[in-house]
Amino acid sequence: MKISSQNKMKALQLIVSLILIYYHTLLSQGQSPESFEAGESTISVFDKPVEFTGWKGEVSSLQMLSEIHIGLFIPYDPADPVAGPILQAAELAISEFNSNGGYYGLPFRLKTRWSYNPWGAGSKEMIKLVYEDSVWAVIGSLDGTATHIAQQIVTKAWVPLLSPVSADPTLTYIRIPWIFRFPPDFKIQTRVIAQQGIETASLKKVGLITSTNHDGRTFAKDMITQLGNIQVNPLFHFEISAANLDINELIRRLGSYEIEAMIWYLPPPIIKELIGKLPNNAGKSAIILPWIPGVTAEELSKLYDGKIYFLQAFSTVSNPAYTIFADKYFQRFGIYPPADAAYTYDAVRLLVHSLFISGLSRSRLREEIAGIGTFEGVTGKICWDNGGGNHTEPVLKILQAIESK
Numbered sequence: 146m147k148i149s150s151q152n153k154m155k156a157l158q159l160i161v162s163l164i165l166i167y168y169h170t171l172l173s174q175g176q177s178p179e180s181f182e183a184g185e186s187t188i189s190v191f192d193k194p195v196e197f198t199g200w201k202g203e204v205s206s207l208q209m210l211s212e213i214h215i216g217l218f219i220p221y222d223p224a225d226p227v228a229g230p231i232l233q234a235a236e237l238a239i240s241e242f243n244s245n246g247g248y249y250g251l252p253f254r255l256k257t258r259w260s261y262n263p264w265g266a267g268s269k270e271m272i273k274l275v276y277e278d279s280v281w282a283v284i285g286s287l288d289g290t291a292t293h294i295a296q297q298i299v300t301k302a303w304v305p306l307l308s309p310v311s312a313d314p315t316l317t318y319i320r321i322p323w324i325f326r327f328p329p330d331f332k333i334q335t336r337v338i339a340q341q342g343i344e345t346a347s348l349k350k351v352g353l354i355t356s357t358n359h360d361g362r363t364f365a366k367d368m369i370t371q372l373g374n375i376q377v378n379p380l381f382h383f384e385i386s387a388a389n390l391d392i393n394e395l396i397r398r399l400g401s402y403e404i405e406a407m408i409w410y411l412p413p414p415i416i417k418e419l420i421g422k423l424p425n426n427a428g429k430s431a432i433i434l435p436w437i438p439g440v441t442a443e444e445l446s447k448l449y450d451g452k453i454y455f456l457q458a459f460s461t462v463s464n465p466a467y468t469i470f471a472d473k474y475f476q477r478f479g480i481y482p483p484a485d486a487a488y489t490y491d492a493v494r495l496l497v498h499s500l501f502i503s504g505l506s507r508s509r510l511r512e513e514i515a516g517i518g519t520f521e522g523v524t525g526k527i528c529w530d531n532g533g534g535n536h537t538e539p540v541l542k543i544l545q546a547i548e549s550k
Contacts, residue, residue: 204504204505204506204509205504205505205506206505207248207249207250207251207505210251210505211251212251212252212253212254213247213248213251213252213253213254213281213500213505214253214254214255214256214278214279214280214281215235215239215253215254215255215256215280215281215282215283215284215493215496216255216256216257216258216274216275216278216280216282216283216284216285216304217231217232217235217255217256217257217258217283217284217285218257218258218259218270218271218274218283218284218285218286218291218292218294218295219231219232219257219259219285219286219287220257220259220261220287221257221259226413226438226439227287227310227438227439227485228287230482230483230485230486230489231284231285231309231310231485231486231489232255232257233474233477233478233482233486234474234482234485234486234487234489234490234493235255235284235489235490235493236255237473237474237477237490238489238490238493238494238497239253239254239255239493242493242497248497248500248501253497256274256278256280258270258271258273258274258278263286263290263291263294264290264294267291267294268294268297268298271283271294271295271298271299272298272302275298275299275302275304276302280304281304281305281496281500281505281507281510282304282305282306282307282496282500282507282510282514283295283299283304283305283306283307284306284307284308284309284489284492284493284496285306285308285309285310286308286310286311287310287311287438288310288311288313288358288359288360289311289312289313289315289316289359289360289363290358290359290360291311292306292308292310292311292313292316292324293313293315293316293359296316296321296323296324299323299324300321300323303323303507303508303511304323304507305323305324305325305496305507305510305511305514306323306324306325307324307325307327307492307495307496307514308324308325308326308327309327309328309485309488309489309491309492310328310438310485310488311326311328311360312326312328312329312330312331312334312360312364312435312436313330313331313359313360313363314330314331314332314363314367314534315363316330316534317330317530317532317533317534318532320532321533322511322515322533323511324533325514325515325529325533325534325535326533326534326535327488327491327492327524327527327535327537328436328458328459328484328485328488328535328537329436329458329459329535329537329538329539330534331363331364331367331368331435332367333537333538333539334364334367334435334436334456334539335364335367335368335370335371335435336371337456337538337539337541338368338371338408338433338435338454338456338541339368339371339372339374339375339377340371340375341541342406342433342454342541343372343375343377343406343433344375344377346406346431348377348405348406348431349377349405350380350402350403350404350405350406351372351377351379351380351404351405351406351407351408352379352380352381352382352383352399352402352404352406352407352408353365353368353369353372353379353381353382353383353407353408354382354383354385354395354407354408354409354410354411355368355382355383355384355385355409355410355411356384356385356386356387356410356411356412356415357384357385357386358387358412360410361384361385361410361411364410364435365382365384365410368408368410369382379408380402380404381398381402383395383398385411385415387412387415390415392418392419392422393422395419396419396422396423396424399423400424404430405430405431406430406431406432406433406454407430407431407432407433408433408434409432409433409434410434410435410437411437412439413437413438413439413440416434416437416440416445417440417444417445417448420432420445420448420449421448423449425450429451430451431451431452431453431454432445432449432451432452432453432454433453433454434453434454434455434456435456436456436457436458436484436539438483438484438485439483441483442455442542442544443544445544446544446545452543452544452545453543453544453545454541454542454543455541455542455543455544456539456540456541456542457484457539457540457541457542458484458488458524458537458539459484459487459524459525459537459539459540460525460538460540464523464525466521466522466523467487467523467524469523470482470487470490470523471487474486474490484524487522487523487524488524490522490523491520491522491523491524491527494522495514495517495520495522495527496510496514498517498520499513499514499517500513515529515533517529524537525537
């Protein structure tokens with residue numbers, strides 16, 4: 146008996162829904178299987194490379210295709226501060242490949258799907274991206290939650306997922322062989338903040354303000370751990386819900402503390418609103434920010450009189466490849482690229498490079514991406530750890546006010 150493709154999609158949607166319910170419960174509880182105790186030794190998830198042992202599949206024929214599709218699981222909104230640069234960088238990379246003949250004469254095409262309800266309609270859009278749009282790989286998404294949704298779908302569909310934005314460490318700690326993360330994760334970022342920022346500056350009176358969403362909770366957990374490692378106990382930890390935020394009440398509460406520095410992990414609109422409403426004397430306290438896509442340190446330094454510690458996702462010093470990319474991006478779009486644009490450009494280039502070697506097979510494409518060794522990107526050398534995360538180190542920058550408020 147033949148099973149129609151429509152029934153296959155319905156069955157997959159049901160399976161994925163059950164998985165997402167279970168996985169959402171784990172995420173809300175902050176569970177992360179990074180390591181566990183075995184006798185007297187600790188076994189890490191990174192002790193062995195994650196592998197795919199399934200059927201490698203056949204290589205599809207070029208004669209069956211008119212285009213080569215690459216998926217983007219992001220909003221198609223050029224004005225979005227995070228999605229916009231991803232779209233632009235992907236379009237730039239694709240246009241360069243197409244101007245050189247595409248894939249053996251076939252043009253590359255971007256296919257975009259999205260829903261702002263990731264746990265509901267988002268999974269259905271990802272299924273459409275994989276099965277209706279027939280993409281060879283997916284790039285995305287905007288945050289840890291949406292990227293976890295994409296991860297669950299590609300795991301069942303056997304499609305590579307390249308993540309140029311999310312810094313959620315749990316993406317690669319769960320040993321799924323189909324995901325590859327480009328930016329430094331929260332564990333790396335919080336370590337740099339603690340050691341190179343707080344400890345080096347001998348800061349003791351430190352406060353923490355984070356969002357209540359998944360990424361905010363994950364960052365807070367890692368940040369508190371790293372503060373404990375340098376014997377610094379935060380004076381406060383305010384957890385902020387974007388839906389119920391009272392900026393004036395938050396500022397009032399901050400006024401009751403004498404602090405040397407505040408560590409923030411918040412959505413970009415809230416960061417800009419909060420920093421713009423801080424009282425003039427707040428400049429005595431440093432603001433410390435991890436890498437948050439959609440936020441630029443230069444923009445914030447125009448709004449704040451004090452010192453800003455700001456994580457740059459990768460180094461641009463002595464990096465001619467980045468300079469060339471940044472100039473091309475500026476010439477085409479009129480602005481210089483943020484880090485998520487550079488990571489997306491690298492993701493597309495690495496993906497297409499691997500596809501030329503693997504041929505048109507998703508499983509073989511995954512093997513080529515995983516075995517890339519060291520890829521020379523505009524963001525620096527890209528090299529995976531045993532879980533599929535990029536070996537990369539962010540750079541801590543210190544900015545003073547460009548002009549007073």
